[in-house]
Amino acid sequence: MSEKPGVYLNDRVVPLEEARISVLDHGFLYGDGVYETMRVYEGVVFRMEEHLARLERSASLIGMGLPKSAGQIRLAIYETLLACRHKDAYLRVTVSRGEGPIGLDPSLCPRPTFFIFADRLRPIVRADYEEGIRLAVVKTRRNPAEALDPRIKSLNFLNNILAGIEAKKAGADEALMLNCKGQVAEGTTSNIFFVKGGALCTPSPACGILMGITRDVVLEVARRLDIRVVEGEFGSRDLFFDAQEVFITSTIRGVVPVRQLDGAFSPGSFPVGPVTKLLMAEYRKEVSSYVENTRAAGPSIWGFGG
Ligand code: PLP
Numbered sequence: 001m002s003e004k005p006g007v008y009l010n011d012r013v014v015p016l017e018e019a020r021i022s023v024l025d026h027g028f029l030y031g032d033g034v035y036e037t038m039r040v041y042e043g044v045v046f047r048m049e050e051h052l053a054r055l056e057r058s059a060s061l062i063g064m065g066l067p068k069s070a071g072q073i074r075l076a077i078y079e080t081l082l083a084c085r086h087k088d089a090y091l092r093v094t095v096s097r098g099e100g101p102i103g104l105d106p107s108l109c110p111r112p113t114f115f116i117f118a119d120r121l122r123p124i125v126r127a128d129y130e131e132g133i134r135l136a137v138v139k140t141r142r143n144p145a146e147a148l149d150p151r152i153k154s155l156n157f158l159n160n161i162l163a164g165i166e167a168k169k170a171g172a173d174e175a176l177m178l179n180c181k182g183q184v185a186e187g188t189t190s191n192i193f194f195v196k197g198g199a200l201c202t203p204s205p206a207c208g209i210l211m212g213i214t215r216d217v218v219l220e221v222a223r224r225l226d227i228r229v230v231e232g233e234f235g236s237r238d239l240f241f242d243a244q245e246v247f248i249t250s251t252i253r254g255v256v257p258v259r260q261l262d263g264a265f266s267p268g269s270f271p272v273g274p275v276t277k278l279l280m281a282e283y284r285k286e287v288s289s290y291v292e293n294t295r296a297a298g299p300s301i302w303g304f305g306g
Contacts, residue, residue, distance in 0.1 A: 003120075004016060005084055005119040005120075006081060006084030006116070006117070006118035006119070007019045007080070007115075007116070007117055007118075008079060008080040008116035009114070009115055010067075010113065010114050010115075011114075013080060013083040021096075021113055022099040024100060024101065024102070025096055025097075025098060025113055026096060026097035026098060026099070026100055026106070027094070027098075027155050028096070029102070031154065031155045031156035031157070031158070032096060032097040032106065032155065032156070033062075033064070033094065033095055033096030033112070033155040034058035034062060034064070034152065034153055035055075035058075035093060035094040035153060035154075035155060036051045036052075036054060036058075036093045036153060037090070037091070037252060038077075038091045038092070038093070038251060039089075039090065039121075039252055040081065040086065040087065040090075040118070041087075041287055041291050042088065043081065043295075044294045044295060044298070045091060046287055046290055047213050047217065048077070050216070051093075051251075052073060052074070054153060054211070055095070056070070057151070058151075058153045058154065059095060061149060061151065061152045062152060062154065063106065064106065065112070066095060066112070067111060067114050073093065076114075076116055077116060080116045080117075080118050081118055084118050084119070086118060086119065086120050088120075088121055089118045089119060090119050090120075091117070091118040092116070092117045092118075093114075093115075094114075094115045094116075094117070094155070095113070095114050096112060096155060097112060121252070124253075128173070128253075129257070129280070130272070131257075131259055131272065132247075132256070132258050132259025132270065132272055133173040133248075134171065134172040134259065134260045134262065135167075135172055135175070135192075135246070135258045135260070135261050136166070136167045136170040136171075136172035136174075136175055136176065136261075137175075137176045137178065137236055137261070137264045138163045138167055138170070138175040138177060138263065139166060140163040140166055141177060141178055141179060141180050141185075142159065142178065142179045142185040142186065142208055143159045144179065144180045144208055145208050150185070150186070150209050150210050151205075151209075151210060151211055159177075160175075160188040160189065163175035163188050164188040167188070170262055170263070171262075172260075174188060174189075175187060175188050176239075179207050180208075181233075183207050183233050183234060183235060184203050184207065184235065184238070184239060185208055185209050186203065186207075186209045186210065186212075189250055189252075191203075191209060191212040191214065191248065191249050191250070193215075193218065193246070193247050194234075194243035194244075194245065194247075195246075195273060195276070196238065196242045197242075197244075198227075198228065199227075199229070199230050200222050200227050200229050200230070200275060200279075201229075201231075201232060201234060201243075202219070202229075203231070203233070203234060204233060205231075206233065207233055212249055212250065212251075214250055214254065214283075217283065217286055218279055218283060219231075220286075221286055222279065225282065227275065236263070236265070239268065240264060240265040240268045241268075243268070243270065244270070245257070245271065245273035245275055245276045246258035246261060246270050246276075247276045247280075254280070254283055254284070255279055255280045255283045257276045258270055259271075259272070
């Protein structure tokens with residue numbers, strides 16, 4: 001079985017060593033493009049349709065047409081997974097504005113560059129799920145929607161990278177960014193939730209966040225369980241002084257408890273509480289039933305090795 005990553009460039013699967021793009025690609029020169037990160041469980045891409053819809057939305061928000069239809073992207077994803085045969089994988093679809101002469105004008109680039117990369121997942125750190133991670137409120141503020149809309153999952157990631165550097169310096173595992181109004185927004189690659197008086201709280205879209213697909217799944221699951229959900233505008237005080245439990249969500253990591261919060265006020269500590277534990281378990285169940293249903297309904301292409 002191949003241990004190599006799966007790589008698809010523009011119109012075909014290629015060996016990683018042969019996957020080369022031009023130095024004049026505007027994705028490289030200007031961070032001009034969009035992407036999606038997906039997680040493959042037992043050969044099934046979890047919530048692929050939602051990821052493809054968000055890719056389309058991101059592209060449309062930067063005025064870029066995708067070079068392939070959703071059906072063609074789906075096929076390219078299957079081909080990439082079959083080429084590398086990783087069943088539990090990280091999968092990224094990247095579409096950049098493409099190659100063109102120097103200059104910001106997107107019309108200089110006649111054809112977007114399309115790239116899929118699938119690889120084995122990094123081993124999970126069990127303690128992160130059992131004990132929780134450390135989060136630091138950083139000084140770098142989340143881009144306001146008026147400058148670069150956080151709903152766009154763009155290649156222009158410096159805002160998040162700078163926040164991540166700050167968090168690392170503070171000894172934390174993830175940064176928590178506030179928006180320009182000082183409201184809680186999101187992590188560098190995650191959404192944030194907290195439990196307050198039995199309600200599950202998370203920043204609303206108006207706070208300027210990426211509409212995480214894991215966030216949506218957790219909200220769906222919580223509503224199904226009759227947990228009261230508040231999508232609102234919160235300050236860091238709400239987290240430091242009122243939260244009983246805190247966790248983050250992302251496609252690759254799922255639901256991860258937060259045990260310590262540093263930054264704005266003296267450190268806050270949190271248990272891996274009952275609501276977090278319940279949602280972690282229900283999220284795993286949601287993934288399992290999605291995988292089962294997809295395998296039962298899907299094409300035999302998903303049956304490889306299994
Ligand atoms: N917020 C940001 C800025 C992200 O980059 C990500 C994922 O990379 C998320 C939130 C979580 O989104 P999802 O659950 O769709 O992975």
